[in-house]
Amino acid sequence: MTRSLTLPATGAPPASFRADLVAELCQGLDRWQGVFNSNWQEDDRAGVLSQNRWQAVCEAGLTALTIPEAYGGLALTAAELAQVLEYLGSICEDSGLGFTLATHLCSTCIPVARFGSDALKAALLPALAAGDCVGAHAITEPDSGSDAFAMRSRAVPGPGGYTLSGEKCYISSAPLADVIVVYARTHPDKGALGGFSALAVDRHLPGVTVGQPRSKMGLRTAPMADLHFDAVAVPDGALIGREGQGFSILDYVMKWEILCVFALQVGEMRRQLRRSIDWAKGRQQFGQAIGNYQAVSHRIADMHMRLEGAANWLSRAVAAMEGGGRASLEIASAKLAISEAHVANSLDAIMLHGGAGYMSETGIEAGLRNAVGGLIYSGTSDIQRNRIAAMIGL
Amino acid sequence: MTQIARIRAFICAEFAPDIQPQDLPADLDLIQSGIIDSLGVLKLVAFLEDDCGIAIAPEELDAELYQSLDAIAALIDGKTANAA
Ligand SMILES: Cc1cc2nc3c(=O)[nH]c(=O)nc-3n(C[C@H](O)[C@H](O)[C@H](O)COP(=O)(O)OP(=O)(O)OC[C@H]3O[C@@H](n4cnc5c(N)ncnc54)[C@H](O)[C@@H]3O)c2cc1C
Numbered sequence: 001m002t003r004s005l006t007l008p009a010t011g012a013p014p015a016s017f018r019a020d021l022v023a024e025l026c027q028g029l030d031r032w033q034g035v036f037n038s039n040w041q042e043d044d045r046a047g048v049l050s051q052n053r054w055q056a057v058c059e060a061g062l063t064a065l066t067i068p069e070a071y072g073g074l075a076l077t078a079a080e081l082a083q084v085l086e087y088l089g090s091i092c093e094d095s096g097l098g099f100t101l102a103t104h105l106c107s108t109c110i111p112v113a114r115f116g117s118d119a120l121k122a123a124l125l126p127a128l129a130a131g132d133c134v135g136a137h138a139i140t141e142p143d144s145g146s147d148a149f150a151m152r153s154r155a156v157p158g159p160g161g162y163t164l165s166g167e168k169c170y171i172s173s174a175p176l177a178d179v180i181v182v183y184a185r186t187h188p189d190k191g192a193l194g195g196f197s198a199l200a201v202d203r204h205l206p207g208v209t210v211g212q213p214r215s216k217m218g219l220r221t222a223p224m225a226d227l228h229f230d231a232v233a234v235p236d237g238a239l240i241g242r243e244g245q246g247f248s249i250l251d252y253v254m255k256w257e258i259l260c261v262f263a264l265q266v267g268e269m270r271r272q273l274r275r276s277i278d279w280a281k282g283r284q285q286f287g288q289a290i291g292n293y294q295a296v297s298h299r300i301a302d303m304h305m306r307l308e309g310a311a312n313w314l315s316r317a318v319a320a321m322e323g324g325g326r327a328s329l330e331i332a333s334a335k336l337a338i339s340e341a342h343v344a345n346s347l348d349a350i351m352l353h354g355g356a357g358y359m360s361e362t363g364i365e366a367g368l369r370n371a372v373g374g375l376i377y378s379g380t381s382d383i384q385r386n387r388i389a390a391m392i393g394l
Numbered sequence: 395m396t397q398i399a400r401i402r403a404f405i406c407a408e409f410a411p412d413i414q415p416q417d418l419p420a421d422l423d424l425i426q427s428g429i430i431d432s433l434g435v436l437k438l439v440a441f442l443e444d445d446c447g448i449a450i451a452p453e454e455l456d457a458e459l460y461q462s463l464d465a466i467a468a469l470i471d472g473k474t475a476n477a478a
Contacts, residue, residue, distance in 0.1 A: 241453070326443070390437060391437065393408075
């Protein structure tokens, strides 16, 4: 594939952008493409993450992308990270793999690096960079999803640490994580602002139970489970930032999560469109290539428009993250626009491929199953619309 | 209008349409009184960043910093003093 198709997608890069580093990282990924893409459909069917492939992600240096240089990472900026992940999405067919990487980076690497104490950074960041330690985060509970700060999990402060109790559900990477950033109430009388904290919990502590892997519609190679915390003694040193800072940390983390996950998806949409164009040129019906029929060519034009709209929203979100302001609004808009564009394009890709598109072995139907998740996690489409409306003055 | 007067007007218009800006006590606890909730803090931060040109770091998304008009004024004063 030609890299020039992908690299300029996120618009004019800021002055700090290390174009050479980004190009080198993307080139380096090409050599892992074979490992990323071999037999992934089998893992998708079985609902497992391939150890091989995750190992390749670590060896390719992807787990170190956001870690500060002092701890063995590359300290990529938002713009650099978006380009590398978009490129990864465009060459890696195993979406669950990319999703697991994004979960690792955003759940744990990013908040520990930004808010963590020096001791916590020293304890976690080198292992997180190497991928020896895998991160996840636990916000959602059986009775609190969109209304995240209605959560009931408690971390009761005491001498030397916290006693953590509660239930968390739908936790991506829980089956493989070594450290889980758990959001819990630390102050019973305060609300979302000041009442909650983020703790980097060692999954091996007594009282932490990881449930059976959950079976789901898509992203089946990104393992997920529920978590139970039964009076877990979490040491003081596990606190990320200050007590009561949970809301700010989650707001920050969600912005990066949206940036990372949806940069991957813009890349996936590029791959999907390329494949659809190739198919429309090659598949013959009624004596000619189906791409000659306007119904088909217009569908491809629509896919292109949605993809480029999504890429534009991604650049706006990146610019806002790089200090351009309006980050809450731009990020919510990008999340909504890219997730919905991806679902629409994935359905079009299936239609274009006809029966072949519906068959698991082509990997095209998986695109739709994976994309649907994007309407739900990191704040549902409805929640993004609420936020957009609030931010534009309603 | 001074910056703090603009912020006062914004808070009343956005979150407390029944209160006239001049009637909003500078030391009123905006969070305890329910005028500003968590989404409200995000809206206020967006206003400070986009309309007042004040950069707010992720660490500064703390309830205490926006607890009252006095607190917000102190936050802004600290920033302009640092910038000077
Ligand atoms: C693939 C995947 C990965 C996930 N990974 C994680 C993870 O790693 N960690 C984690 O903590 N969680 C994770 N989640 C959970 C996810 O964050 C929640 O599912 C999501 O926030 C929605 O919460 P809910 O499922 O409780 O739905 P609900 O909040 O019950 O929503 C149900 C419906 O009501 C609508 N709704 C709710 N409130 C409003 C409102 N105020 N206005 C308008 N509509 C509203 C919603 O939009 C939705 O359509 C994951 C979910 C998925 C699907």
